[in-house]
Amino acid sequence: ESYDMGGHDTYMHKEISEQADAVDRVLRGRIDDRFSTVHLGGLNLDAREARGVRRIKILGCGTSYHAGMIGAGLIEELARIPADAEPASEFRYRNPVVDPDTLYVAVSQSGETYDVLAAVQELKRKGARVLGVVNVVGSAIAREADGGMYVHAGPEVCVVSTKCFTNTVVAFALLALHLGRIRDLSVADGKRIIDGLRRLPEQIGEILAAEDEIKKLAEEYAGAQSMMFIGRVRGYPVALEASLKLKEISYIHAEAYPASELKHGPLALIEPALPTVAIVPDDDLLEKNRAALEEIKARSGRILAVAHREQAKADHTIVVPKNENELDPILMGIPLQLLAYHTALAMGRDIDKPRNLAKSVTVE
Numbered sequence: 001e002s003y004d005m006g007g008h009d010t011y012m013h014k015e016i017s018e019q020a021d022a023v024d025r026v027l028r029g030r031i032d033d034r035f036s037t038v039h040l041g042g043l044n045l046d047a048r049e050a051r052g053v054r055r056i057k058i059l060g061c062g063t064s065y066h067a068g069m070i071g072a073g074l075i076e077e078l079a080r081i082p083a084d085a086e087p088a089s090e091f092r093y094r095n096p097v098v099d100p101d102t103l104y105v106a107v108s109q110s111g112e113t114y115d116v117l118a119a120v121q122e123l124k125r126k127g128a129r130v131l132g133v134v135n136v137v138g139s140a141i142a143r144e145a146d147g148g149m150y151v152h153a154g155p156e157v158c159v160v161s162t163k164c165f166t167n168t169v170v171a172f173a174l175l176a177l178h179l180g181r182i183r184d185l186s187v188a189d190g191k192r193i194i195d196g197l198r199r200l201p202e203q204i205g206e207i208l209a210a211e212d213e214i215k216k217l218a219e220e221y222a223g224a225q226s227m228m229f230i231g232r233v234r235g236y237p238v239a240l241e242a243s244l245k246l247k248e249i250s251y252i253h254a255e256a257y258p259a260s261e262l263k264h265g266p267l268a269l270i271e272p273a274l275p276t277v278a279i280v281p282d283d284d285l286l287e288k289n290r291a292a293l294e295e296i297k298a299r300s301g302r303i304l305a306v307a308h309r310e311q312a313k314a315d316h317t318i319v320v321p322k323n324e325n326e327l328d329p330i331l332m333g334i335p336l337q338l339l340a341y342h343t344a345l346a347m348g349r350d351i352d353k354p355r356n357l358a359k360s361v362t363v364e
């Protein structure tokens with residue numbers, strides 16, 4: 001991949017379109033079918049050390065933080081290690097307790113984000129082990145970390161991150177699988193996840209092929225003053241990332257909430273003028289998510305669902321291909337990148353260079 005626009009009108013469109021190949025690259029050479037696991041030599045963490053990890057703390061900013069949230073969920077599900085993500089920009093200012101049995105993971109596309117770098121330096125000064133999940137090879141965070149993995153998304157030029165988000169989540173799936181297979185994840189489940197990972201590039205292609213349909217929806221929603229994004233558990237970071245994407249390039253105000261929190265406050269906002277984008281995967285929480293759609297519909301809210309089948313309560317459903325439950329968030333975010341893109345395009349925004357933002361924030 002190059003910095004050339006390759007026939008696209010914007011870098012964002014080019015980068016969204018490259019995601020099937022990019023995912024192929026992050027997987028390449030890492031899967032070991034003999035043991036249904038993956039090889040991540042760059043972690044510099046042997047099996048004995050990996051078994052000693054009691055907790056994982058993931059640090060990143062913006063989109064990388066959202067990818068880390070999905071990563072934490074994958075690590076808990078597949079490796080059963082307690083894990084959470086926190087904005088590095090908050091972590092570095094709150095004098096955190098640094099625990100020797102915790103493995104810290106710094107996430108960054110550019111590898112130069114100052115808030116993340118400062119968190120890594122503080123952690124290392126206190127003797128913590130820090131891994132990097134980074135896109136740019138040889139960047140400051142990659143050099144500072146004790147080990148890690150590159151996400152191989154290729155150059156990302158557009159200020160808003162798209163393909164790197166997807167690849168970072170896939171990288172976390174590999175890390176979770178690796179840690180899981182060292183611990184209690186069965187061979188059968190390892191194989192199930194590997195098969196799911198291998199299906200991703202083709203399924204991404206299917207989602208991208210529906211661009212015209214998403215463009216029409218975007219044109220319809222482009223008039224909204226504000227939008228709500230909801231998701232539950234695995235779907236919540238997808239909602240957060242989709243809302244950030246829309247804000248960054250369209251300047252439409254957007255909020256993301258866990259679907260379960262609606263009744264604790266934001267339901268008061270629901271009315272016909274505030275559309276809701278709902279992440280509704282076909283998993284164990286489907287009925288709960290459908291109940292949230294009913295709550296919104298009862299208040300005459302418009303609903304755009306991203307789901308694995310048509311949702312009766314939604315005004316529109318973008319149907320995405322089903323993968324393994326754990327990997328579904330990777331696919332469900334992609335149509336919402338296109339939704340943000342076409343919304344911003346319909347509003348005549350400068351998509352690659354949104355106002356007030358820089359590609360990498362290398363200052364305090």
Ligand code: AGP
Binds near residue numbers: 062
């Ligand atoms: C993404 O669309 C953003 N522009 C921004 O939130 C970005 O993800 C954040 O600044 C972190 O950047 P990094 O991944 O290069 O560290």
